[in-house]
Amino acid sequence: MPGLHLYDGRDMITPQHLVAVIDYGSQYTQLIVRRVRELGFLARLYTPEELDEVVEPGAIILSGGPRSTSEPDAPDIDFAKLISFHVPVLGVCYGMQLLNIKTGGTVRPSNKREYGPAALLPESDCKLFEGVSASSQVWMSHSDTVDHLADGCRIIARNSEGVPVALQWGESMFGIQFHPEVTHSHEGRTILRNFLSCAPHLAPFDIGDFRRELITEIRQKVGDRQVVCGVSGGVDSTVLAVLLHEAGVNARFIFVDNGLLRKNEAQEVQDNFRRMGVEIETVDASDRFLEALRGETAPEKKRRIIGTLFIDVFWDAVGDAEMLAQGTLYPDVIESASNAKSKASVIKTHHNRVERVLKLQEQGKVIEPLAFLFKDEVRALGASMGIPHDILWRHPFPGPGLAVRCPGEVTKDKLDIIRDSDAIFISTLRKWGWYDKCWQAYAGLIPVKTVGVKGDERSYEFATNLRAIISEDAMTADWVQLPYDLLREVSNRILNEVKGTNRVLYDVSTKPPASIEWE
Numbered sequence: 001m002p003g004l005h006l007y008d009g010r011d012m013i014t015p016q017h018l019v020a021v022i023d024y025g026s027q028y029t030q031l032i033v034r035r036v037r038e039l040g041f042l043a044r045l046y047t048p049e050e051l052d053e054v055v056e057p058g059a060i061i062l063s064g065g066p067r068s069t070s071e072p073d074a075p076d077i078d079f080a081k082l083i084s085f086h087v088p089v090l091g092v093c094y095g096m097q098l099l100n101i102k103t104g105g106t107v108r109p110s111n112k113r114e115y116g117p118a119a120l121l122p123e124s125d126c127k128l129f130e131g132v133s134a135s136s137q138v139w140m141s142h143s144d145t146v147d148h149l150a151d152g153c154r155i156i157a158r159n160s161e162g163v164p165v166a167l168q169w170g171e172s173m174f175g176i177q178f179h180p181e182v183t184h185s186h187e188g189r190t191i192l193r194n195f196l197s198c199a200p201h202l203a204p205f206d207i208g209d210f211r212r213e214l215i216t217e218i219r220q221k222v223g224d225r226q227v228v229c230g231v232s233g234g235v236d237s238t239v240l241a242v243l244l245h246e247a248g249v250n251a252r253f254i255f256v257d258n259g260l261l262r263k264n265e266a267q268e269v270q271d272n273f274r275r276m277g278v279e280i281e282t283v284d285a286s287d288r289f290l291e292a293l294r295g296e297t298a299p300e301k302k303r304r305i306i307g308t309l310f311i312d313v314f315w316d317a318v319g320d321a322e323m324l325a326q327g328t329l330y331p332d333v334i335e336s337a338s339n340a341k342s343k344a345s346v347i348k349t350h351h352n353r354v355e356r357v358l359k360l361q362e363q364g365k366v367i368e369p370l371a372f373l374f375k376d377e378v379r380a381l382g383a384s385m386g387i388p389h390d391i392l393w394r395h396p397f398p399g400p401g402l403a404v405r406c407p408g409e410v411t412k413d414k415l416d417i418i419r420d421s422d423a424i425f426i427s428t429l430r431k432w433g434w435y436d437k438c439w440q441a442y443a444g445l446i447p448v449k450t451v452g453v454k455g456d457e458r459s460y461e462f463a464t465n466l467r468a469i470i471s472e473d474a475m476t477a478d479w480v481q482l483p484y485d486l487l488r489e490v491s492n493r494i495l496n497e498v499k500g501t502n503r504v505l506y507d508v509s510t511k512p513p514a515s516i517e518w519e
């Protein structure tokens with residue numbers, strides 16, 4: 001990941017008895033850390049060279065990796081050091097082959113990578129597979145396979161072709177050829193839990209402890225410099241801002257009002273921060289954005305105009321920053337690295353990686369304290385600092401704001417129709433208890449005028465589009481089967497109260513092929 005500072009908690013104060021995950025470069029390594037934390041224990045990533053820095057671990061996991069152990073410069077492990085800890089060890093994929101070689105076995109390299117599902121057939125009673133059903137699906141992604149085994153090593157599982165896929169040495173050193181951390185390994189969680197149950201004194205993962213460590217780390221990194229942080233009112237930047245505030249460092253929080261926000265949103269964001277005791281600076285650039293968008297109808301051009309202007313306005317306000325704090329999350333990091341297709345993360349990544357940011361990054365002046373966390377963990381962190389539920393569980397809102405819900409040219413009149421309709425829709429969802437059941441919901445505008453009757457007069461106005469979806473990660477989405485009575489109430493209110501629209505439609509399109517936003 002060139003130019004990317006991935007904060008992974010390594011330089012935080014190291015407590016004892018954590019699960020040390022040694023990173024051999026698999027794209028899933030961070031998931032191992034996450035799974036261990038989900039099981040309630042503290043886990044942290046180390047490079048193989050950093051094994052020296054590990055003090056009294058509770059257990060060690062060697063991750064998978066893209067290399068073959070037979071390559072001359074393949075990543076290694078200080079095996080004497082590893083076993084000197086006398087703690088349970090689990091080697092995953094590359095980690096298993098490495099353990100096999102280190103204990104005196106051999107590995108057969110292959111040019112072909114086995115990738116995909118396989119059936120796990122445990123050989124005998126083995127605590128690693130306790131409670132795992134027969135022929136459970138596991139997920140393979142490897143090239144090397146076990147050739148000879150050293151004395152004292154036993155095979156504890158094979159696949160349906162009889163190939164060994166799990167090994168055990170002594171009481172509590174294990175190797176598995178598959179990835180228990182991915183959800184495609186259906187009982188991977190049980191296998192990890194079984195492994196961790198071999199370790200008697202593991203440090204618990206507690207979000208409060210984690211917060212204190214993050215704060216210590218922020219204080220150390222920032223020192224007496226001033227750190228600048230952009231806020232949007234969204235979950236990530238809000239949690240980051242409150243964390244910096246709690247750390248007591250010298251911080252400036254900048255909020256750009258691009259005029260494309262929801263009804264009263266700028267005011268609400270300011271009020272929310274005030275509620276939490278954080279002072280923010282608001283830059284009202286709404287006129288500049290509307291002016292820049294005037295006459296533009298092409299979706300990608302609209303996005304580019306907004307993105308570029310945002311960067312200009314934000315950095316004008318920042319001036320010469322001594323340090324920058326960004327609310328990058330772990331999925332943003334993996335997705336930008338693996339080039340996944342989520343628009344949100346690509347765009348966000350784009351924002352977080354503009355030239356000025358990269359320059360600051362090279363100078364070590366960018367901190368990304370949340371880059372170790374997944375969204376639900378950020379919410380837990382936020383809750384532990386007393387951030388109210390309604391702020392932590394706000395629906396996602398796109399950076400280009402209402403512009404992507406206003407196909408064609410963006411005008412103040414159209415934005416006002418969207419804002420008023422959206423406010424009615426969202427407040428009704430809340431009133432009916434449906435807001436938290438939707439992953440995202442909004443009203444947008446369909447820029448087609450149709451004929452209607454309002455009062456005694458003929459009207460010729462735009463249509464309003466309601467969209468409510470459920471999703472896990474925004475990559476796919478399904479529309480929500482909202483009660484007809486709820487839709488009727490929203491539609492009645494919009495038609496009666498909002499000027500400029502005479503028709504309300506509910507969008508029943510899944511993603512794919514539709515997207516969540518209209519542009």
Ligand code: XMP
Nearest residue numbers: 343344347396397398399400474515516517
């Ligand atoms: P689509 O429309 O691609 O949206 O199905 C997927 C998710 O991403 C959000 N989205 C964005 N978020 N900047 C963001 O921060 C953007 O430019 C952007 N575009 C879409 C969208 O709201 C949905 O949650």
